[in-house]
Amino acid sequence: MDEPMDEFCEADSTQGNEGPSTTRNNATNPLLRPGSMVMMTITVEDYETQYWPKLEQAIHQLLTMTPGQYIPISYEQMYSCVYKCVCKQFSERLYQDLIHYMAEHLTSLAQLLDSLVPCPADFLDKFSFILNQYLTALSGIVPIFNYMNRFYVETKLKTDLNDELRKLFRNRIVDTHITLVLSLLEEAHSKPFTVSPPTMSCLVKNLYSLNCDYANLKPSVFSKYIPNILPPTSVTDLDRYIEEARLMQEQIQSLPEFQDCDGSGRRKRRQDELML
Numbered sequence: 169m170d171e172p173m174d175e176f177c178e179a180d181s182t183q184g185n186e187g188p189s190t191t192r193n194n195a196t197n198p199l200l201r202p203g204s205m206v207m208m209t210i211t212v213e214d215y216e217t218q219y220w221p222k223l224e225q226a227i228h229q230l231l232t233m234t235p236g237q238y239i240p241i242s243y244e245q246m247y248s249c250v251y252k253c254v255c256k257q258f259s260e261r262l263y264q265d266l267i268h269y270m271a272e273h274l275t276s277l278a279q280l281l282d283s284l285v286p287c288p289a290d291f292l293d294k295f296s297f298i299l300n301q302y303l304t305a306l307s308g309i310v311p312i313f314n315y316m317n318r319f320y321v322e323t324k325l326k327t328d329l330n331d332e333l334r335k336l337f338r339n340r341i342v343d344t345h346i347t348l349v350l351s352l353l354e355e356a357h358s359k360p361f362t363v364s365p366p367t368m369s370c371l372v373k374n375l376y377s378l379n380c381d382y383a384n385l386k387p388s389v390f391s392k393y394i395p396n397i398l399p400p401t402s403v404t405d406l407d408r409y410i411e412e413a414r415l416m417q418e419q420i421q422s423l424p425e426f427q428d429c430d431g432s433g434r435r436k437r438r439q440d441e442l443m444l
Contacts, residue, residue, distance in 0.1 A: 210256040219249050219258075220265055226312065227266070230305040231273055239308070246312045259320035266313065270333060274302075274340035281345060292352045292363060295345065296371040302337055303374055306330060334378055342378065349375075350386045357389050360420055369393050 210219070226246050229239050253262045277298050284291040310317070310330045317329040342349075353372065356363040372393040375382050383390040383397050391397045 210252060210258065215253065215258050215261065219253055220262070222246070223249055223262075223312070224265075224269060227269060227309055230308045231270075231302070233301070233305070235300055235304040241308070243312065247315070250313055250315050254315050254319055259316055259324075262313075262316055263320060263325075267332070267336065270336055271340065274337060278341055278344060281341070285348065288348075288352055289363075292349065292356075292371075293367065295349055296367050296374075298341065299337075299374045300370055302341075303377065306333055309333070331379075338378055338380055342375070342380070342382075346382060346385075350382070350389070353389045354386055357392070358419075360416065 223246060226241050229241060233239050250262065253259065281291060281295060281298070284294055310333070313329055321327060321329045321332070349371075353363075353368070356368060372390055376390060376394050383394065387397050
């Protein structure tokens with residue numbers, strides 16, 4: 169399927185009764201709704217000064233927001249910008265600009281992570297935050313560029329925008345740091361509560377969602393949060409699981425914050441209560 173041309177864009181039924189002055193005003197406004205742009209043209213200058221800057225600003229807001237934060241983006245206007253750029257044969261330029269911007273953003277994040285490598289705890293927290301932030305941003309960015317994805321990325325490039333943007337994150341961020349991340353996850357897994365359970369769960373699930381083979385590198389870590397990674401349990405594995413549970417209990421009991429929660433402490437408090 170070729171890119172949609174002008175004749176495929178729905179005509180605006182309200183244009184027929186408009187006077188010449190209204191028509192001239194509409195012709196100078198490139199950000200009208202899709203149906204009113206059949207006869208208009210978009211120049212390179214229009215694209216660079218009016219269309220892409222609006223999309224770039226929205227992308228930046230989504231990439232830098234804290235997950236769960238409300239971002240006041242006019243999605244209808246963003247959809248309209250993409251629609252018109254695709255209809256006016258700017259799909260390739262739009263895709264290249266999007267990928268370039270995302271790559272530049274990820275390069276800056278990779279440099280930030282490099283600076284935190286000497287501080288493993290800070291590094292793992294920041295890595296988890298960046299990964300969650302990026303995947304959250306994709307849930308807003310990909311729908312904005314859905315029209316470009318349908319008529320250019322899927323049709324001409326034979327791929328998918330969401331997959332390409334996830335692949336970009338893997339190449340720029342994860343593949344560079346995955347050895348350190350997995351070693352820190354394994355260490356945290358062997359020492360309960362050195363990393364908060366919500367952070368561990370979020371990080372492991374997000375890594376797994378990138379559709380790569382990271383889980384195969386450390387299945388013992390991923391299997392605690394992702395079902396069906398390990399083969400089914402057999403009777404011969406029961407003794408090993410019992411031993412793992414025993415060792416985990418010993419590790420938890422050895423932590424300082426659990427010292428005051430043993431049985432003797434509870435008995436002593438109960439005796440004090442009875443005396444009162």
